[in-house]
Amino acid sequence: NLNLLEDGKERKEEIAVAEFHKKIKEAFEVFDHESNNTVDVREVGTIIRSLGCCPSEGELHDLIAEVEEEEPTGYIRFEKFLPVMTEVLLERRYRPIPEDILLRAFEVLDPAKRGFLSKDELIKYMTEEGEPFSQEEMEEMLSAAIDPESNSVLYKDYITMMVIDEN
Amino acid sequence: MNSPNLEDMGCGTSSATKDKKSEKALKAALVIQNWYRGYRARLKTRQRYALTIFQSIEYADEQGQLQLSNFFSFMLENYTHVQEKEPGLVTRLFGSSIQDKDRQDYLELIEIPDSYCGPRLQFPLTFTDIDLLIEAFKQQQILHAYYVLEVLFETKKVLQQMPNFTHTNTSPSKEITICGDLHGKLDDLFLIFYKNGLPSVTNPYVFNGDFVDRGKNSMEILMILFVSFLVYPNDLHLNRGNHEDFMMNMRYGFTKEILHKYKLHGKKILQILEEVYTWLPIGTIIDNEVLVIHGGISESTDLNLLHRIERNKMRSVLMPPIPMDGDRAEKKNKLGTTTVAQGIRTSGSFSEQLTKQEWEQVIDILWSDPRGKRGCYPNTNRGGGCYFGPDITSKILNKYQLKILVRSHECKPEGYEICHDGKVITVFSASNYYEEGSNRGAYIRMSSGTTPRFFQYQITKATCLRPLYQRVNAIESSAIRMLKERMISRKTDLIRAFQLQDRNKSGKLSMGQWAFSMENVLGLNLPWRSLSSHLVTTDKDGNIDYMSGFQDVHIQKPVKEVQSTLIETVYRYRSDLQIIFNIIDSDHSGLISMEEFRSMWKLFKSHYSVHIDDSQFDELAERMDLNKDGSIDFNEFLKAFYVVHKFDQLTKSDTKLA
Secondary structure (H helix, E strand, O other), rough: OOHHHHHHHHHHHHHHHHHHHHHHHHHHOOOOOOOOOEEEEHHHHHHHHHHHOOOHHHHHHHHHHHHHHOOOEEEEHHHHHHHHHHHHHOOOOOOOOOHHHHHHHHHHHOOOOOOOHHHHHHHHHHHHOOOOOOHHHHHHHHHHHHEOOOEOOOHHHHHHHHOOOOO | OOOOOOHHOOOOOHHHHHHHHHHHHHHHHHHHHHHHHHHHHHHHHHHHHHHHHHHHHHHHHHHHHHHHHHHHHHHHHHHHHHHOOOOHHHHHHHHOOOOOHHHHHHHHOOOOOOOOOOOOOOOOOHHHHHHHHHHHHHOOOOOOOOHHEEEEEEHHHHHOOOEEEEEEOOOEOOOEEEEEEOOOOOOHHHHHHHHHOOOOOOEEEEEOHHHOOOOHHHHHHHHHHHHHHOOOOOEEEOOOOOOHHHHHHHOHHHHHHHHHHHHHHHHHHHHHHHHHHHOOOOOOEEOEEEEEEEEOOOOOHHHHHHOOOOOHHHOOOOOOOOOOOHHHHHHHHHHHHHHHOOOOOOOOOOHHHOOHHHHHHHHHHOOOOOOOOEEEEEEOOOOOEEEEEEHHHHHHHHHHOEEEEEEEEOOOOOEEEEEEEOOOOEEEOOOOOOOOOOEEEEEEEOOOOOOOOEEEEEOOOOHHHHHHHHHHHHHHHHHHHHHHHHHHHHHHHHHHHHHHHHOOOEEOOHHHHHHHHHHHHHHHOOOOHHHHHOOOOEEEOOEEEEEHHHHOOOEOOOOOOOHHHHHHHHHHHHHHHHHHHHHHOOOOOOOOEHHHHHHHHHHHHOOOOOOOHHHHHHHHHHHHHEEEOOOEEEEHHHOOOEEEOOOOOHHOOOOOOO
16 A cells, blocks of 8 residues: 555654754754754864765865855854755765765875874865865864874774774 | 975976875874864863862752851751750850950960971061061961961961952052962962962062862961961952862861861861951952952942942851841840850850841852853852842942952863953952863953953973873863762752653663753752763663763761761761861861760751761761760761772773873
């Protein structure tokens, strides 16, 4: 009976959406310092990423444009954020990068297959290529990634450590 | 998009290969950056969640004050009844402070032994005494009780001359520095003085309350601040905070610190300190534009009234004014006669209190918090003061022709925060307040006509900051621990709530159901869905095994045979019981009589609606065998109720990553 099946599916989607709404609300509220259903636009990226999505800086920029006011106020309202974010979650957009792809990316930057990147090499790639890091981002990455003895990034160990920490 | 640096790609290769290589490198860089940003954002969020947990629990605890306060009121209402049973008890609670003891009485009795190698102050105090204290405290020396008392007496004397609000002015060449809560964190005060210079005539300071409690050097901070105040009374300004309150100190650690550091003279110090607190000014007004107060305002804040009241009658947030009643006054006088002989605090007349309205005005100043929502609402989180919106701020600032409100009272991740359209600034100066890595501290420098400047800092024990993920892990585990202890202290109520929803008795609930119960029973507004992975196990369908939340924590049973509900109740109310016992123990000996112990328990039970058999409690006390000649060591009693985390042993033996 197709109708019954479809009802069931719709109901499931309803429940999923309801749960997404609650999850999004929770993540939003943690950054809503004044408890007035707005967050600083500079924290929107953190909120989206905390919900498990990994948009690039460019994609993030587009998302922010979608949720911003007609005349940007520096604040994002929950009423605008919720529907956009719900779509993102339902469509499973901006999926995170699997561990093996991440490893291969490091290996591309290490063509000589030494198993590490020097501190300077990492800095150069991260601050000059792609969507460059800010100084703060670079410093933070270095503080955890650099192996103090060799002063280099043993990327395989680094990745393993980060993955364990997240789980 | 940045163009790749071709030289670095290696020279000598053809441009096509170069391009292809650089395109690959570009893609690889993007992958790594994207991943890292996601990871970093999740770390920051975990840090935020941990802070939210700490803050929620802190405020919920403060709300417990209200309950305790109600308890005292309840006791007073059942006054005669209590009086018959416990002569002197209520007097001890509500009697006014002791007569002004002559300074000589105290100081004469104290001798400083020759062996004392701590700092020696010279009255009248000068800036060398400030330096002396700072150097001594850096070496962890303790100031002798004699000097502590001298400083307290002098401070009280000078404060008594000061009005309720300090008025001061700045100029372009004389900026003023405003610091927020310090809460006994001496390292933060040292850092501020190091970065910003010591107080002096050309370097004025305002310290906006909450100098004490929680941190372990409340006494040292107080001494430095009071000595600095005595040397520069017109340039070092102190505002009273909600923790400059002898009852708050009983709960939040300062009383304990004093009794520990000053075993012989601690009681005297506590008595004088209580009075000194009441003489601290309520606020500071800078250039007739900037109002600096500890908490906030309410829609009824009346600065004129606050300028007029007798501020020293405000003893404690937990002691609201007793309602005036002819009968009661008489009874109280009768009481006065009987207790004088016993040498306990004599009860004063009712003119020794503020009116209810005055008292509430002060509570609003010390306890309120700004919020984005318009209007003024009772501050249910804390149980005192209000939440005030931007409209209230505008209204009150306009009414008194002020421009900015600077306040403290709330921990902020960046040490400061601006809200209400730039009209309200929160400044908080205790970095790492909840846990190492939890937040920065800050102070403000300002002068008339210029924009305020903010300076941030964060104390770290190591020479270089640990990586972000380690710091986040540390505060996250600490926060989760606290949360689990909260859960276990409400285990019975939680299970009841869960079972009510679990019709099939499956032991499982949906995420929504579980979150609902947690929030309702614990009264904590937290992101339960995001936290669930730390607290309970979830099955593949997304349903929660609600009993799993109690698996790796339990309250240590001091005695096997006693019911869990009793253990849980004593554990849950241990802070309140601590305060109540401390008050009964008026001579601070750490002991109260078994009879007092039992009757206090009975009163407590009826007011807090705790349904536990008296005999259970008796049995517990008996079995714990803390009876010392008919008295009970209540600190030992309460210490015996603590939470055991199953994985504590494991984490201890884990080698910590560098």
